[in-house]
Every structure is written in structure tokens, then in C-alpha cells.
Amino acid sequence: MTRLPAALIVIALSLLSGVSSLHAADLEAGKAKAEMCAGCHGENGISEMEYTPSLAGQPDQFIQWQLVFFRSGTRQNANMKPIVDELTNEDIRNLGAYFASLPPMKNDKIDDKPELSRKGAEAAVGRRCASCHTDSYAGTKAVARLAGQREEYLVKALNEFKSGQRSGGAMAAMADVAYPLSEEEIYALAHFLAYLPAK
Structure with a gap:
């Protein structure tokens, strides 16, 4: 298993954040790219799949960082790998902004415990x-x-x-x-x- 040194990951994240300040994220492009995420993470980022997190309402930078970690191999997931391998930095910025823009799941469940x-x-x-x-x-x-x-x-x-x-x-x-x-x-x-x- 190959892992990038922490310094390279920090540089990559710095580049992502630096470029994102120059170019605003494209929510429509993020929405289109997120179609490939819906099979596991659910429509509008609300997961209905066991052991799979909801992404709606997650902070923009959190989504971006996790995608970078998956793409670099720092985080390992067989289902994520073929997806993140195809993502550009621009895709990652757009996905972060898109999922952050979605309302989180309304939690109206009654706590039974x-x-x-x-x-x-x-x-x-x-x-x-x-x-x-x-x-x-x-x-x-x-x-x-x-x-x-x-x-x-x-x-x-x-x-x-x-x-x-x-x-x-x-x-x-x-x-x-x-x-x-x-x-x-x-x-x-x-x-x-x-x-x-x-x-």
C-alpha cells in the first residue's frame, strides 16, 4: 500500500484551496458529477445504505479533504477508488461546494433509547x-x-x-x-x- 508523505498531501490541499479562491466552485457541475455518488450516498446526499455516510450538509472543506485523501490512497476504500481516480481538482472543489449546499437530513426520528x-x-x-x-x-x-x-x-x-x-x-x-x-x-x-x- 503506497501512501503519500504528509507534506505532499498538505501541498496538494494548499493548491486546492489556493485555486478555489481564484475560481468559484460550479454548483451545477458539482451536481452533475454527484450523480455517480448517489448510488451509495443517496439522492441529494442522504444515504439509505448501511455503513455509508450521508454527505448532504457536510462542510465544503471536509468533503474536499476526504476526496483528496481517498485519491492519494491515504484513505482506503475499494468502492471509492475507481471514482476518485477519475476526479480532477476542479471536480473535487465542485463536489465539496455542492454537497455543502444541500440541506442535511431532517432528523425527526423518535429516540427510542x-x-x-x-x-x-x-x-x-x-x-x-x-x-x-x-x-x-x-x-x-x-x-x-x-x-x-x-x-x-x-x-x-x-x-x-x-x-x-x-x-x-x-x-x-x-x-x-x-x-x-x-x-x-x-x-x-x-x-x-x-x-x-x-x-
Whole structure:
């Protein structure tokens, strides 16, 4: 498995952000390119596929960074690889802007496990999750939106950070947060975040 040095990834991201300040992203082009994402991530970025995250309302920079990490091989996913291999930097900017422009899923589900959510909220405070993901867990800049995300995907992501399996973007910070979490805390935290209303 070939991984690009961190310095090269930083340069690539700098180039992306530098060019994006010169050329505004094209939302229509992003929407057209996102058609290939809908099979897994759902229409309008709302996933209905197990273990697959919703992208609607994710911060622009977060989407861009993750696509760069997938394209560079820093993040590994067999389903993503053939897609990201075909993406240009312009495609990545357009996709980031498009998904960020979409409203996140309206979370009107009734929490059937309020006690689990309470434990998850305590875990979130204890691990200072809001210090990066914001008080509403809507994410910001290159930090992911967690509120309303698929519960089983959040469990999967936390376990991948805990085990060191997931790399790319905030890996050190997330590994530090996730490593001490017990299995019960991971499930509680994922449940709490999944039932938060979108803001």
C-alpha cells in the first residue's frame, strides 16, 4: 500500500484551496458529477445504505479533504477508488461546494433509547467532541458534521479511529479521542449523535 508523505498531501490541499479562491466552485457541475455518488450516498446526499455516510450538509472543506485523501490512497476504500481516480481538482472543489449546499437530513426520528443518548452526551462532553465539531455537531471547515449521521456508520468510524485503521485528516486527534472509548461508549456516542436534529 503506497501512501503519500504528509507534506505532499498538505501541498496538494494548499493548491486546492489556493485555486478555489481564484475560481468559484460550479454548483451545477458539482451536481452533475454527484450523480455517480448517489448510488451509495443517496439522492441529494442522504444515504439509505448501511455503513455509508450521508454527505448532504457536510462542510465544503471536509468533503474536499476526504476526496483528496481517498485519491492519494491515504484513505482506503475499494468502492471509492475507481471514482476518485477519475476526479480532477476542479471536480473535487465542485463536489465539496455542492454537497455543502444541500440541506442535511431532517432528523425527526423518535429516540427510542433516551438513556443511551444521555450516556452518549456524557461521553461527548468527556471527550470534548464539540471543541472541533461545534456545539451543534454540524461541523465546520474541514471537520465533519456528525449530527443526524447514520448511527451504524458512526460506530464503524469510531472503531476505525480507535484501531488505527482509518487515516487521513485529524487522524491523530481522533485516535486520541477514540482509543480510550469502551464499546459501550462508542455505541452510546453514535446513538446520541445520530438522533441530534440537523441545524
